[in-house]
Amino acid sequence: MQRWALIFIVVIAVVDQISKQIMIGLVFEPPRVLEVTSFFNLVPVHNTGISFGLFGADSALARWILVAVAVVIMIALLVWLMRAGSTYITVALVFVIGGAASNVIDRAISGAVIDFLDFHVAGVHWPAFNFADSLIVLGTAMLLYDGLFGPARALR
Numbered sequence: 001m002q003r004w005a006l007i008f009i010v011v012i013a014v015v016d017q018i019s020k021q022i023m024i025g026l027v028f029e030p031p032r033v034l035e036v037t038s039f040f041n042l043v044p045v046h047n048t049g050i051s052f053g054l055f056g057a058d059s060a061l062a063r064w065i066l067v068a069v070a071v072v073i074m075i076a077l078l079v080w081l082m083r084a085g086s087t088y089i090t091v092a093l094v095f096v097i098g099g100a101a102s103n104v105i106d107r108a109i110s111g112a113v114i115d116f117l118d119f120h121v122a123g124v125h126w127p128a129f130n131f132a133d134s135l136i137v138l139g140t141a142m143l144l145y146d147g148l149f150g151p152a153r154a155l156r
Contacts, residue, residue, distance in 0.1 A: 012098025016132040020114040045128040046112035095139030099132035
């Protein structure tokens with residue numbers, strides 16, 4: 001594994017944590033919805049669930065189960081990262097692991113992931129998300145693209 005990959009994982013987590021602290025500490029004090037455009041708002045959301053708020057629970061047990069599952073997945077992705085043979089896969093995994101690390105920090109500290117980006121069209125809102133979520137989705141899309149359309153690999 002490249003040393004730069006670990007550095008960028010940390011950078012992603014730190015930048016995301018800073019963005020969340022700025023939003024919660026400065027922009028959403030007091031808590032409110034800020035309309036930026038006709039299709040984009042800034043909203044303070046504390047997501048206790050997983051992707052898109054699914055399986056949200058306010059219990060301490062659920063919180064720590066989600067933290068544990070995320071950490072196990074991150075360890076598996078780090079193993080994959082150590083074995084990655086291409087820069088493309090390395091970048092994709094860095095995006096996913098860095099984003100996941102920041103969201104785990106949120107969940108461990110406050111019991112919920114802090115989301116604040118809210119896109120909507122004709123009154124229909126996409127679930128609020130954050131910078132880390134964006135990188136997780138981008139990294140996952142890159143991995144799927146590589147798996148579906150990447151160079152053919154011989155079975156070993």
